[in-house]
Amino acid sequence: MINKESAAGRAVRIGFLTLWLIITVFPLYWITITSLKPAGDIFTFPIAYWPQTFSLENYTGLFSKADFGVYLANSLFIATVAGVVATLVSTLSAYVLARFEFRSKSAVLMAALVTQMIPAFIALGPLYLLMTDLQLVDHRFGLILVYIAVCIPFCTVMLRGFFENIPDALEEAAMIDGCSRLGALFRVLLPVMRPGIVAAFIFNFVNCWNELFLSVTLMNSDENKTVPTALNGFISSFNIDWGSMSAAAVLTIAPTMLLFAFASRHIVQGLTAGAVKG
Amino acid sequence: MDTGAALTTPPEQQRPGRPSRKGGGRPAPAAGAGRRKREFTVRRGLVIAAFMAPAVVFVAVFTYYPMVAGGQMAFRHWNLADLTDRSFVGLDNFTAIFHDPLWGTVLSNTAVWVVASIVPQLVIGFALALWLRRRFRFRGLYQALIFFPWAISGFLIGILFRWMFNSEFGVVNDLLQKAGLIDEPIAWLADPKFAMTAIIIANIWYGVTFFTIMLLAALQSIPDEIYEAAALDGSGKVRTLFQITIPYIRTTLTLTVLLRVIWIFNFPDLIYGVTGGGPNNETHIVTTWMINITQQGDYGKASALGLLMVAGLFVFSLFYLMATREKKEAKS
Numbered sequence: 001m002i003n004k005e006s007a008a009g010r011a012v013r014i015g016f017l018t019l020w021l022i023i024t025v026f027p028l029y030w031i032t033i034t035s036l037k038p039a040g041d042i043f044t045f046p047i048a049y050w051p052q053t054f055s056l057e058n059y060t061g062l063f064s065k066a067d068f069g070v071y072l073a074n075s076l077f078i079a080t081v082a083g084v085v086a087t088l089v090s091t092l093s094a095y096v097l098a099r100f101e102f103r104s105k106s107a108v109l110m111a112a113l114v115t116q117m118i119p120a121f122i123a124l125g126p127l128y129l130l131m132t133d134l135q136l137v138d139h140r141f142g143l144i145l146v147y148i149a150v151c152i153p154f155c156t157v158m159l160r161g162f163f164e165n166i167p168d169a170l171e172e173a174a175m176i177d178g179c180s181r182l183g184a185l186f187r188v189l190l191p192v193m194r195p196g197i198v199a200a201f202i203f204n205f206v207n208c209w210n211e212l213f214l215s216v217t218l219m220n221s222d223e224n225k226t227v228p229t230a231l232n233g234f235i236s237s238f239n240i241d242w243g244s245m246s247a248a249a250v251l252t253i254a255p256t257m258l259l260f261a262f263a264s265r266h267i268v269q270g271l272t273a274g275a276v277k278g
Numbered sequence: 279m280d281t282g283a284a285l286t287t288p289p290e291q292q293r294p295g296r297p298s299r300k301g302g303g304r305p306a307p308a309a310g311a312g313r314r315k316r317e318f319t320v321r322r323g324l325v326i327a328a329f330m331a332p333a334v335v336f337v338a339v340f341t342y343y344p345m346v347a348g349g350q351m352a353f354r355h356w357n358l359a360d361l362t363d364r365s366f367v368g369l370d371n372f373t374a375i376f377h378d379p380l381w382g383t384v385l386s387n388t389a390v391w392v393v394a395s396i397v398p399q400l401v402i403g404f405a406l407a408l409w410l411r412r413r414f415r416f417r418g419l420y421q422a423l424i425f426f427p428w429a430i431s432g433f434l435i436g437i438l439f440r441w442m443f444n445s446e447f448g449v450v451n452d453l454l455q456k457a458g459l460i461d462e463p464i465a466w467l468a469d470p471k472f473a474m475t476a477i478i479i480a481n482i483w484y485g486v487t488f489f490t491i492m493l494l495a496a497l498q499s500i501p502d503e504i505y506e507a508a509a510l511d512g513s514g515k516v517r518t519l520f521q522i523t524i525p526y527i528r529t530t531l532t533l534t535v536l537l538r539v540i541w542i543f544n545f546p547d548l549i550y551g552v553t554g555g556g557p558n559n560e561t562h563i564v565t566t567w568m569i570n571i572t573q574q575g576d577y578g579k580a581s582a583l584g585l586l587m588v589a590g591l592f593v594f595s596l597f598y599l600m601a602t603r604e605k606k607e608a609k610s
Contacts, residue, residue: 016405016409017420020402027483047447047452089332090333092332092333096329100322102323102326111337117591118591120341122348123345125581126351145340150341206429212550213569217573228433232550242444242447253429253434256429257429268491
């Protein structure tokens with residue numbers, strides 16, 4: 001059945017797949033092209049689909065006229081620390097959830113599920129008050145703590161799936177050979193899991209890098225802003241400078257796309273694992 | 279935070295092929311339970327507690343505590359403008375929401391936003407998944423390319439589309455004019471109807487891939503023999519699709535749609551990037567409106583709206599699951 005296809009069917013299939021690919025890639029192409037036009041060429045007719053002259057002035061302007069370097073450094077620092085800690089914490093909880101049966105297990109999984117259904121920004125106000133009490137408003141470590149908490153539930157479930165794909169026999173063999181349970185975890189399981197753990201870290205990093213509402217709420221001063229918070233400031237002004245805006249967008253998107261390209265296979269596996277088995 | 283996809287397996291479900299471990303944290307069985315075994319059980323309990331503790335503490339303090347605090351704030355006067363008065367006001371915050379002139383707009387916008395986004399996402403996503411079943415040379419590359427919107431935040435996608443829908447220098451108007459579909463440029467983001475259309479188009483663009491990925495994975499789990507048998511019985515393409523393919527992946531299909539409905543409902547990022555709720559607050563959905571109220575400092579009203587949101591999602595999920603389950607039972 002699957003092997004038979006008429007010529008017309010094939011043409012339709014290839015046509016639609018190509019069309020969708022163009023539609024998918026176009027916005028990215030467009031923002032990149034815009035960012036490479038000299039400022040004067042962005043607001044001229046006719047609209048150029050390929051710039052007559054290429055220029056990096058939009059990019060250099062971001063660093064000379066705005067503090068974009070500071071925002072990038074903040075985002076990089078916050079997303080890296082939060083991503084690493086969340087991955088470590090989730091590895092521990094995922095291991096326990098994959099390998100042990102205990103009484104509160106279904107309650108723990110249910111609590112994780114609830115956080116996925118109710119978005120983090122639902123309690124922005126109370127969170128702001130809590131962070132005020134802890135004196136962590138407008139503080140990089142405050143945002144890091146919140147991001148870790150936001151990342152943990154999904155990361156735990158994703159890693160749990162990867163742990164479950166590894167047969168018990170692997171650890172049992174190690175334990176028969178004289179490893180303790182912890183030794184088996186660190187010396188045998190984690191090395192096998194490395195691609196999955198890297199994918200989980202990338203997923204966390206990208207989510208923290210992209211997060212807007214918590215950061216807008218908790219970070220006020222310019223020196224502490226993350227990239228999305230700064231961009232939110234840019235678009236709130238009346239006259240958006242689309243030259244700088246597009247350059248900033250490209251610089252924000254590029255790292256996450258590189259990371260995703262690197263880990264997409266594992267992330268897809270993590271996303272689909274639960275649903276397909278059900 | 280973007281998805282709960284991997285959570286769709288019911289927690290209590292045992293994965294096949296893996297022997298379950300018995301007696302984890304429970305007291306060891308009395309018969310033949312020696313000192314060693316009890317010690318082993320205690321140690322196992324300690325490992326479980328120690329490994330779970332960091333995750334539980336983080337999520338309890340920074341996720342659950344604010345949610346619970348917000349729950350009681352919904353019944354209080356709680357405004358940053360006047361912190362001296364935090365009195366209990368009963369349901370005043372809720373009546374304030376129902377009497378707000380924006381409430382009707384926000385509700386209908388939310389419904390339009392969810393339905394008009396999810397139906398095309400499902401149709402296009404499913405079609406792509408069906409077409410991607412067949413192997414071709416660059417299939418892996420193709421999948422990676424159409425997957426890339428997922429690396430971008432909804433907010434930035436909103437910014438991308440805000441620029442493309444720009445009324446003067448936007449590429450959308452230019453392309454539509456070149457194609458002869460419109461004579462005059464459309465003021466996409468200045469007119470509420472067009473602005474809603476713009477954010478929905480952006481959301482369709484963003485969400486199709488999710489359906490493609492989930493449904494393709496499900497389609498690949500259908501054994502070829504079933505199709506061979508159907509072909510032998512002379513089943514046509516359309517019939518095979520509706521009587522074999524769709525019933526076979528029904529669980530994935532219904533759960534993916536449910537997840538997506540919840541997720542699109544909870545997705546203010548993109549609207550923030552394209553319109554920010556404007557023009558004149560006409561493109562707010564429940565979540566963007568709630569964030570706006572929070573930013574204005576009225577935590578009581580925002581919390582009340584949050585409670586309504588959670589209750590609404592809960593009731594919807596319940597009805598949805600009941601409706602899809604009934605169909606299943608009726609079929610078998």
